[in-house]
Amino acid sequence: MLTKSSTELVRQRNSVLVLAALRRHGALAHTEISDSTKLSSATISAITADLEKAQIIEKSEQQATSGRGRPRVLFRQRRDCGYLVVVIISSDGVQYSLVDYAGRLIDRFSEERSHDPAGAERFVASIREGLSRILARSKLPKEKVLLISISSKGLVHPTEPALVWSPIFGSKQIDFESVLRPAWQAKIILGNETQLVAAALGAHEENTRPAEFRSLAALSLGHSIGLGIVRRTGQGEREISAPNFGHMLHMANGGLCRCGSKGCIEAYAGFYAILRMAFEVPLDTIPAKFVPVAELDKIAAHARQGHRMSAFAFRQAGIALGNGLSRLLSLTERMPIAITGPGTRYYDLLRQGVEEGLGQAHVVRMEGMPEIRVVPDEPNLVFEGHLDRALSVIDQDIVMSGIHGADQG
Numbered sequence: 001m002l003t004k005s006s007t008e009l010v011r012q013r014n015s016v017l018v019l020a021a022l023r024r025h026g027a028l029a030h031t032e033i034s035d036s037t038k039l040s041s042a043t044i045s046a047i048t049a050d051l052e053k054a055q056i057i058e059k060s061e062q063q064a065t066s067g068r069g070r071p072r073v074l075f076r077q078r079r080d081c082g083y084l085v086v087v088i089i090s091s092d093g094v095q096y097s098l099v100d101y102a103g104r105l106i107d108r109f110s111e112e113r114s115h116d117p118a119g120a121e122r123f124v125a126s127i128r129e130g131l132s133r134i135l136a137r138s139k140l141p142k143e144k145v146l147l148i149s150i151s152s153k154g155l156v157h158p159t160e161p162a163l164v165w166s167p168i169f170g171s172k173q174i175d176f177e178s179v180l181r182p183a184w185q186a187k188i189i190l191g192n193e194t195q196l197v198a199a200a201l202g203a204h205e206e207n208t209r210p211a212e213f214r215s216l217a218a219l220s221l222g223h224s225i226g227l228g229i230v231r232r233t234g235q236g237e238r239e240i241s242a243p244n245f246g247h248m249l250h251m252a253n254g255g256l257c258r259c260g261s262k263g264c265i266e267a268y269a270g271f272y273a274i275l276r277m278a279f280e281v282p283l284d285t286i287p288a289k290f291v292p293v294a295e296l297d298k299i300a301a302h303a304r305q306g307h308r309m310s311a312f313a314f315r316q317a318g319i320a321l322g323n324g325l326s327r328l329l330s331l332t333e334r335m336p337i338a339i340t341g342p343g344t345r346y347y348d349l350l351r352q353g354v355e356e357g358l359g360q361a362h363v364v365r366m367e368g369m370p371e372i373r374v375v376p377d378e379p380n381l382v383f384e385g386h387l388d389r390a391l392s393v394i395d396q397d398i399v400m401s402g403i404h405g406a407d408q409g
Helices: 004-025 030-037 041-053 120-138 176-180 193-208 271-278 293-304 308-331 342-358 362-367 378-400
Strands: 057-062 072-077 083-089 093-100 105-112 145-152 162-165 187-192 215-221 225-232 238-241 337-340 372-374
Touching (some): 004 030, 030 072, 083 378, 120 176, 145 193, 193 238, 193 337, 215 308, 215 342, 271 293, 271 308, 308 342, 337 342
Parallel strands (some): 145 187, 215 337, 337 372
Antiparallel strands (some): 083 093, 215 225, 225 238
């Protein structure tokens, strides 16, 4: 026999399934929610009634296209149920976005960021100011913000919103929980940028090729080198990880990396590494913290015109990336690889080296080259990854906070 608490857990789980179906497909009718979730009609009726009473979802009528018959009743999220702030920390700036509960963008602005490694305190202060500014622009009270979702390159704590290591601030850790409390009561989460890209690409795969999708790797090329992996689990859910690919060893005692180690993949494939190689700067030179894309464009133009060292720099970068991917495929499984980030504009120069590096792996020689796709719109993927993760967290938090309390007494 189910106890009261176990019955409530089942209802919470089913409520999350209903909200997830609305997230994935948009406004749905009663029968469509039942088909998507595999829940009974009676269960759907009870859940939608609870969610509507709690002002989490709302219903509207849609007239039949023929103009005849009863209109369809559709359920969707209430936009004013709560709000999400997305903070995307990139190599050259910070973007702030305000999003409503239905996932619609309300406001957005970007600010340049400092590249001073000693400026962590000023950076933190600018984050606080940016968050206050985006609310002030929309005249929203802080208590309406349910969650702040932050992303950055680098290493993030597995369970806490803490940046453990970043390309700019190194090992200077930033704990966003302590930084934003007590001024903000919203839940705070932090994610690795390329992990969010993988999440967005995985969601696209599930929507477009649900039967074929098993796993996918997203390789981000730019100032830093990042990797995200998304896999479908046996339960039909997505498992997403971000191994420290850019700082895997490529060559023992090789080029100096921004992390302080020698021979990392990034020390050969990051923008600063390509610049260093093209100008024949000694490999033990301290790497630049930031290299403008315009500088890489010049080197790429020279490479396409036949300049030997410029072309060599891109080829060496490709080999480092290919070697790293070959190890990944040897340790995991064969999977498509999506190339993203600002470095996609140079993939024509990287491709030969990438394929050469991959071709050295036994698994690639046996099974052939993996499918490689170039997906240039990384900023949009990062934002989609934020929404995919953050809105799901909000849904679960709202449900777990007890929307059924009124009928439990």
